[in-house]
Amino acid sequence: MRACVIHGAGDLRVEEWPDRPPGSGEVTVEVEVGGICGSDLHYYRDGAVGDFRVVQPLVLGHEIAGRVVACGEGVEGLEPGATVAIHPATPCGACRECTSGHRNVCRRARYLGSAALVPHVQGGFRERLVVAADQLRLLPETMDLRRAVLAEPLSVALHAVRRAGPVLGRRVLVTGAGPIGCLVVAALRHAGAAEVVVSDLLDEPLALAARMGATSTVRADAPEDPAWPEEVDTAIEASGAPVALRTCVERARRTGTVVLLGLLPPGEVGLLANRVVTHELTLRGAFRFDEEFDHALSLLAGGLDVSALVTHTFPLAQAGQAFDLAGDRAVASKVLIDLAGG
Ligand SMILES: NC(=O)c1ccc[n+]([C@@H]2O[C@H](COP(=O)([O-])OP(=O)(O)OC[C@H]3O[C@@H](n4cnc5c(N)ncnc54)[C@H](O)[C@@H]3O)[C@@H](O)[C@H]2O)c1
Numbered sequence: 016m017r018a019c020v021i022h023g024a025g026d027l028r029v030e031e032w033p034d035r036p037p038g039s040g041e042v043t044v045e046v047e048v049g050g051i052c053g054s055d056l057h058y059y060r061d062g063a064v065g066d067f068r069v070v071q072p073l074v075l076g077h078e079i080a081g082r083v084v085a086c087g088e089g090v091e092g093l094e095p096g097a098t099v100a101i102h103p104a105t106p107c108g109a110c111r112e113c114t115s116g117h118r119n120v121c122r123r124a125r126y127l128g129s130a131a132l133v134p135h136v137q138g139g140f141r142e143r144l145v146v147a148a149d150q151l152r153l154l155p156e157t158m159d160l161r162r163a164v165l166a167e168p169l170s171v172a173l174h175a176v177r178r179a180g181p182v183l184g185r186r187v188l189v190t191g192a193g194p195i196g197c198l199v200v201a202a203l204r205h206a207g208a209a210e211v212v213v214s215d216l217l218d219e220p221l222a223l224a225a226r227m228g229a230t231s232t233v234r235a236d237a238p239e240d241p242a243w244p245e246e247v248d249t250a251i252e253a254s255g256a257p258v259a260l261r262t263c264v265e266r267a268r269r270t271g272t273v274v275l276l277g278l279l280p281p282g283e284v285g286l287l288a289n290r291v292v293t294h295e296l297t298l299r300g301a302f303r304f305d306e307e308f309d310h311a312l313s314l315l316a317g318g319l320d321v322s323a324l325v326t327h328t329f330p331l332a333q334a335g336q337a338f339d340l341a342g343d344r345a346v347a348s349k350v351l352i353d354l355a356g357g
């Protein structure tokens with residue numbers, strides 16, 4: 016079969032990859048759609064995500080949906096032909112975090128298409144993937160796989176909103192209007208936030224954020240713009256830029272909450288720490304998700320409209336072009352790879 020494989024910074028190849036039959040408790044899925052994520056782009060550009068460096072060929076991709084083609088021994092409730100989304104995480108189930116309801120921060124978690132472990136956990140941008148049956152989620156027959164594939168990034172957004180605490184009727188700032196920031200906007204509006212102000216350095220992602228439900232948008236490089244709220248109840252940092260974290264800390268009201276969702280540059284990052292002290296701010300990290308994946312799928316099946324996020328689709332053979340375009344926020348947001356179409 017063919018797969019989209021990263022060999023090092025800038026070295027992305029569509030090439031042959033070995034196939035294998037499903038083992039006990041496993042299922043073979045014909046992958047039909049994949050979504051390119053910021054971490055896939057980091058592997059492509061830098062050969063690494065944070066401290067995780069590609070040291071052997073790695074099939075990228077953890078936002079995937081497809082169709083069951085074969086079930087291994089002992090698999091029940093899944094038939095060939097069924098459409099499925101795939102939960103990309105496999106927590107260990109035994110560590111302190113797993114046993115206390117925080118499986119998203121499992122210390123031994125495996126994640127599809129990640130170089131965090133060696134050997135790497137191979138990902139899903141390939142024609143067929145063998146995966147544990149319990150990672151599959153059956154989709155309603157009517158659900159478009161191009162929609163289902165957004166469940167993964169939407170889960171990230173839902174988890175961040177959960178970490179923010181109650182947002183009903185509140186004013187929230189979101190810094191960064193990339194795919195993740197835009198989905199945070201949709202999740203916030205769904206959770207009842209009254210005002211969602213979004214900042215970005217580019218007009219195109221801001222226009223998309225407005226379509227996703229932002230009540231106002233502001234340019235991060237125009238601090239004098241009167242559209243900036245003086246203070247917000249909650250701020251969610253979704254750009255990964257240290258200067259945006261500063262904005263969140265500056266704009267959060269006294270006793271407000273700042274959620275750190277964007278992955279900041281490696282190493283130390285500055286913080287207006289005295290502001291946290293004197294305003295009694297709460298800083299909370301948000302990392303990945305767990306059961307939010309099922310919640311995301313039911314929201315998508317129920318009609319939550321985030322389709323504006325998908326700007327382009329490319330066939331697998333043109334994965335290189337897809338990756339080049341996906342990194343350009345002035346023209347693209349979520350870029351999909353069509354693995355069924357060749
Ligand atoms: N914590 C997690 O579990 C998790 C999961 C997925 C992604 N992430 C992180 O979330 C962040 C967003 O992901 P994405 O895929 O949308 O990234 P992205 O790079 O596509 O989008 C980031 C956006 O932020 C904007 N931006 C840059 N500097 C800014 C500033 N100073 N103020 C406001 N906006 C600014 C960019 O123009 C861009 O539109 C990334 O840092 C990513 O690594 C975290």
Ligand SMILES: [Zn+2]
Nearest residue numbers: 052078167168
């Ligand atoms: Zn992702």
Ligand SMILES: [Zn+2]
Nearest residue numbers: 107110113121
């Ligand atoms: Zn664990």
